Amino acid sequence: MAEILLQMENIQKYFTGVHALDDAFLSVNYGEVHALVGENGAGKSTLMKILNGIYKKDGGRIIYKGKEVEIDTPQQAQSLGIGMIHQELNLMPHLTVAENIFIGKEPLKGVFLDKKRANIEAGELLRSLNIEIDPAAPVNTLSVAKQQMVEIAKALSYNSELLVMDEPSAALTENEIQELFKFIRNLKNKGNGIIYISHRLDELPEIADRVTVMRDGQYIGSACMKDITKQQIISMMVGRTIYEEPKTKSSVPVDAPVVLDVRELTAGYNVKKVSFTLRKGEILGFAGLMGAGRTETMRALFGADPVESGDIFVNGQKVRIKSPSDAIKHGIGYLSEDRKGFGLAVGLSVRDNCVMTNLEEYTKNLLVDDKRIQEVTEEYIDKIAIKTPSTMQLVKNLSGGNQQKIVVAKWLIRNCDILIFDEPTRGIDVGAKSEIYKLMTKLTEEENKSIIMISSDMPELLRMSDRIMVMCEGRITGELDISEVSQEQIMALATMNM
Amino acid sequence: MENTTLNKAKKPSFGLHKLLALSVLVILYVFFSIFGNNFLSWDTLINILNASYYIGFMAIGVTFVIITGGIDLSLGTTLMTSALIGGAAYNMLGWSIAASLVLTILTATAFGILNGVMVAYLKLPPFIATLGSQMVGMGFGAIVTKVMTMRYPTVGTEDAWFKYVFYMTDPNSPIGRFPVGALWLLAAFLVASVLLNQTRFGRYTYAIGSNREAARLSGIKTRRWLALIYTLCGFFSGLAGIFFAAAYTTIIPGTGNGLELLAIAGVVIGGTSMSGGVGSLTGTMIGVFVMSVLKQGLMSMGLQGHWQTFFTGIVVIGAVLLDNYRIAAANRVKKPT
Amino acid sequence: MENTTLNKAKKPSFGLHKLLALSVLVILYVFFSIFGNNFLSWDTLINILNASYYIGFMAIGVTFVIITGGIDLSLGTTLMTSALIGGAAYNMLGWSIAASLVLTILTATAFGILNGVMVAYLKLPPFIATLGSQMVGMGFGAIVTKVMTMRYPTVGTEDAWFKYVFYMTDPNSPIGRFPVGALWLLAAFLVASVLLNQTRFGRYTYAIGSNREAARLSGIKTRRWLALIYTLCGFFSGLAGIFFAAAYTTIIPGTGNGLELLAIAGVVIGGTSMSGGVGSLTGTMIGVFVMSVLKQGLMSMGLQGHWQTFFTGIVVIGAVLLDNYRIAAANRVKKPT
């Protein structure tokens, strides 16, 4: 039996009205990559934050290297040799890469900072990780993926014996993930422990030795990775089995009318002469690597960013879209990939968010009609099964999946015919995912809506799309029908110019 | 699933704040009634009301701005500048008082538009934009009036109705001395409350304060609404200017800066958060009256002006501290045993 | 891959801002030399320097605070209050001037600590915390001095060395009239620059302003550092108090509010962003001198005080607008074809 590095027992944690952790348990050995999985809101991040001294636990014990420890601050965790890569990016955008990596442990010359040494050492560290980044570059000039790499380099620079990675792969490309896995294996071989949190269950067998599943703040069980299948993990996570059937054939007739026709759209840094069409009742997938320009294309189309050139036709009619309100007027809705940043006003109630897109409709004699707002909100809460105790609940108190459903509800209430779903399932769990899928299918098949779906999750695209556009570096590099598509083909197109 | 207790806890908690502010108000009132000299009198009540008008109007306007997460540092100077310009029309150009008042409002609204354009369209941080317009306004008022004090009609002169309508009724009238300003303030409060709570304008104010980008991507013309919100704030500064003129008669160029901080203090005492998305006008009104009661009360205890400044500072800090503490406590209480 | 051009553009762009501010300074100087009355003289230069000391010290201190994304509205009253308390020790208790100056610094530092504790530990929004301490400070100074004006030594009295050391050398001394205050300001600027750019304190100032939570999760004791930063700001207000006393001799209770806005305006003109994470002391110094040159220049053209206020407002808005525009332009240029 391997030696135990960390054991967390009977951990309890309460938030405002939420019993976030209830008898949570986790045990990690030396030299092990331990995967921690669970639905959104299962309490994974909370458990890890307790381990890192960010939250105070309300009960339970932490035994680290055979001794019971109290961890009250991140510094204490660091001094114990526990490092953490957070789910949300945690860099200081105005500081340079080197400054970020060495924050809190700056090389000094007397009382003064030794900037030269910091840059040299950061450069060495990055090279050793095969990351090509200028250590003197301010972090806010880097792409999200590179920022994520910096974050990883920073965590590794602590030489932690126990490293927690909370969804490190969520923003990385395939290549970068492989790089990351290399470091992880390296660390593991040195005898360090790694806790690896991810919603990408497919990557777990490749990297993890054992897995622990949590549900509703509780410990459900642990197993060796080789002894358990993905389906088993899923059923432990959700308490039921979910069966996914990939699509093999487009469900849209070829003569279905074109509702959206985009011609040679050019905008910003990364949208170069993008053309595509969308048919009624179709789900059009957009594939590509991180930074391929999909989000930028849709934001430009939606009027969120300025367009330089190109034409947009809605239902055959040429339209000028200069702002989101123009786009909405033409029946286009955009569900941002960044829920909290752009999708929702999380400080407001479910109700306020739901009618944000068309409050005009719910205004009578200059006054807003709260009664009708209440009715329509309740209707959609039922319709797409949003779990919320009331329409007055503040959105920030809902779990990620339910927040995503609010975003959907708000566009449905607006009754947009064209919906752009940008990474609709990013960071939400399998249960919520399958509900979003069902919803999208229902929207296209029953309500004749048309959907553009951007996703970095290839299986998801293959399962949902009728047709797939592939982008690379701001250009469309291919258009594939679902009946003829394979993952390899998409990858080839997505890396075409590289 | 998890948060069924939440909404019960969350919604009334805001009401709780107002309750708290209200009880502070009541406690202060009782305290001064006991320890002050002749505090519990009609005269003192009138003084309390009278001292609240101009701050009250500014505070109502800036509540909208603060709910958007912004700030308006130009309130005080806009009040003075608009009253100066109106006064200049009245004193120097011989306009009728009614026309001068319209000019006052227009001037203030113009400053509101200026602020709105700078914040919404030119994307200047509100602190800086309104700091700039504070200085510009103060200078402008002085330049236009050639640094001369402007005077509004006084009691006993021809246009005295101005005072009777906006400040205090004629003591020789059938109703005697009645603080009409209070009625105006009440009316403004009611109208503004409807605007904030029952109209799109108000909903968008909250939406912009909660997440401006999300609001924009929801098709709300955030720039236009934001500009309108600052304009409204300017308009209310103009109203404040009129009521200031009615109460104090004399408008001195180069003054007014600092008054905005009193209005903002009132808003903050009333529980509106500086980070936007949360706030109420009822709270603001309570906050304004807390300050007035404090002012008159300390005076009735024979403590002079600087004690008021001192205690107002304490109350501002205390109110927000208490609020933080209350929220923390509410969170803690929720833990089951 | 894509953004290699970006980071090259980012670094020098900040230098560009300073260059811009500097050229505004030079342009103003040349303009007034041509159109002002006797502007290009040693006397005027001395006046420009003299009028910059107290604002300069405050601006240096508050630059740190603004880089953290905070604000300090209590600067001006802390300056006055600390100078009042020091003056009270000197005038009323008969302390030596040296001991009184130490007391001045200690008082200001205490206000800095108060602000720091409120912002960092009690988690009050900086605007509110320092608004509160502005009021508390102003009241406190008046209470302690019983609303009496305090006076520092004047030329020709026993303790006149105070003026010679902190303001202007004795005209009868071998070096004649020399604005020593400028040397002190320079020294303070250099020390503060080292602190901001070469030490952990400075690094953490930027880190907190850039992303406080990330800094905390990186193991930085953000609360402690933040409290220290506000304390430093208080300390600099105390220095400003001393130099104010040396230049103006008389300290009047109940004044000082409003001065903080001048200091903040200087910081902002110098390119420090109100949203935190970005800023430089060189910029701040340039900003402060832009205001001084403007002030003296307009006076030399015979334009009165309110013109200064007006134009300072314009410059504040213009500086930030120009900066926004510059950033936008820089971004546009960067686009690959």
Place this chain on the structure above:
Amino acid sequence: TPKAPEEPKEPVATQTPAQQPEQTEQPSGGEKPYIAMISKGFQHQFWQAVLMGAEQAETDFGVEITFDGPPSESDVAIQLDQLNAALAKNPAALCLAALDTESVTTQLLDAKSKGIPVIGFDSGVPNAPEGTIVSTASTDNEAAGALAAEKMFEVPEIKAAIEAATPEAPVIIGVLSQDATSASVTGRTIGFLNKMAELCEGVKAGAVAITGHDKYAKSSTGKMAVELNILVPPTTNITDAQTTAQGLLAKNGLVGVFCSNELTVTAILAATSDGQDLNKTDGKYKDLVVIGFDAGATQKNAVRNGWFYGSITQDPVRIGYLAVELAVKALNGETVDEIVDTGAQFYNAANMDDASIAPLLYD
């Protein structure tokens, strides 16, 4: 309305620092001697009247003046900056109404060493270093304050009230005085207090105390029956001043109030519905005797209606005129008196239209 001062069109730097103040400044080639005037403020009507006088003299004597002043009367620092800037322009002469008598010492010495004659106006600079002030054109402020005290004491009701005062039911006479850094306000306050104390002592020996502000405070030798109470507004804002006035009005036993300058007059008017509450028939404070200072529309209205018992007026136009005249004389090497009293007069509803008073009541 007085016109704004003209900008100096060209620098007038004919006078070198080495020149003696006595030396004659000969206007040559159309260049007029430049006289810089620094006042205590602008906003109050008083200063506008001073400016009017100065401008009159500007034309009469063929000089060029600039007139500058700080935004409020507590802005000592701003006035000092203005003074510095004025000196940097090398004026031929300087006229100064110092807000604070001690903060300007350095500048006065400076002026002296540059050979710039300095004329005080409105209030002198009492502790000025020897020889730095050539002459001062001002009201004798102590005398003006004393005049107010005498006029108030003349009122039979006041006198009766003081006679009737007992330690159990003391009588209060209030003074509203702006924070006193300038010699004029201080002078008036002291003049009033000393005179009033003296007069009251004559009736109630040993029972008169001065309270409210440590600068003037004096306790009575016996039990206090007459309280001379000074209140100082915390700032120069009208709102704060009004609150202070309300505080005074709320005091029991208050029989008389003296307001020592325009700000405090404005404050008490704002606290009494423009003075209507002082209405002698049915006003809220109908028995209160108020004496103000200076003129101005609202104040004159109050005096005319009899709401104010009366006010003291100075002669601001003459102050402005004389200041410039004295400067010109100094430039021409004429000897001038050290102090020129420009006079102060009491006016009330009865005499305010007299030919001797009316011209002094500027708007």
